[in-house]
Amino acid sequence: MDSATSAILSECQWRGPAGLPDHPCQPSHFCNVFITFFSGRTAHHRSTCLSNGVEKHGAEIGGEKPGAVWVRSACFVAASVGCGMIRLSVHSLWDGCRSLLSLALLKKRELFLLVVSIYTTAVAAQGFLYERKIPDLARADQDKRGELLRHWQQGDLVVLVRHVERCDHSEAPCLDVEDGITSRAVAVAAELGGDFKALGLELTDVYTSPVTRAMQTSAYMFNSKVPQQDWLSNCKEAFHDEIVRHKKPHRNLVLVTHSECMNNLQDSLALPAYRTPHYGESLFLTLADSTTNLKVMGSLRAPDWTAFSSIPEPVRLP
16 A cells, blocks of 8 residues: 555544544545545645534545545545444443343342242252151151050051161261161161060060161161071062061050161052151051051151150040
């Protein structure tokens, strides 16, 4: 580009309306190729620029191509308008994107709150339905406690007890072998056995699963070696029938077993089986001597025996 064209470009710096700083978009950059096209290497041109919308700037350089003046003027006007439209489009696009982003974040928050609400409601509903089918005996009233004690005294109860804390699923120190119970679970098993002794074990038969954690639990519960039954660990088939077969007339049956066995039995009885029983939790069922139908009375967690035992017996009217 020759010096004349450079002079034109330096002179043709577009300025915005009065009082405002120069527009960041320089129309001279857009017009550079057009001025070069109309100038040539030896021609002279008249530089005409628009400033503040109406003011003309320029110097007489020559006039071999008068049409170039109007082309340059049109170019600057078009470039100025184009820059303004670009700015407007960019700002509009940014405002639109920002609005969409704000809306998306708002919707995301609303969706998150909706998911949390649904989850909380589902958990509460599950707990409510579970307790309706399998009552928590720690919250039992006097009548429920009296009913359970009567069935125990009559030898009509079957109680499934989950072993206490297993070592291979805990960070607590093991009692000895890894597939056994933890050291801290010994006290839990001993206290649980004391709770059963308080009910009276004269009319009670006890069996345990042959798995180490179940054998250790039963040993610390009853201070003796408890007879083992393979079906208490392999309980996927005929578990209900085995319980009925081992239940003797007028004698309670306590079975130290596993959570999956308890869930399988609940499922076979059309009871909720989606909650894993806690360590040391007991599931109480009745089995009258003249029937083979197990009926659930409720469940009791190991730490809740104190609350259950503190419920006063119902007052018997003469």
